[in-house]
Amino acid sequence: MSNTPALPLYALTPITLRASIVIPCFNERQTVIELIDRVHAVPVDKEVIVVDDCSTDGTRELLQKRARECGDITLRLRQRNGGKGASVQ
Secondary structure (H helix, E strand, O other): OOOOOOOOHHHHOOOOOOEEEEEEEOOOOOOHHHHHHHHHHOOOOEEEEEEEOOOOOOHHHHHHHHHHHHOOOEEEEOOOOOHHHHHOO
16 A cells, blocks of 8 residues: 555646736727737637727727627726726726
């Protein structure tokens, strides 16, 4: 009989990691879709969360269309501008 303790079950279970990518944005209409596409091109299991910080240049509408048509992002819409720190909390 061995004195080595048995491994717990979780130690024998393969670990699957998934990254959460948070993209805060404010008035990024010209660049946000390209950024999302580039993030999706990286071959890593991930979820992409885009937080619009009350954009006024059409970014919000563009992101809503992307979320509705592609379903490849989780979209959070802030009701007032709080800056990058508030967007990633």
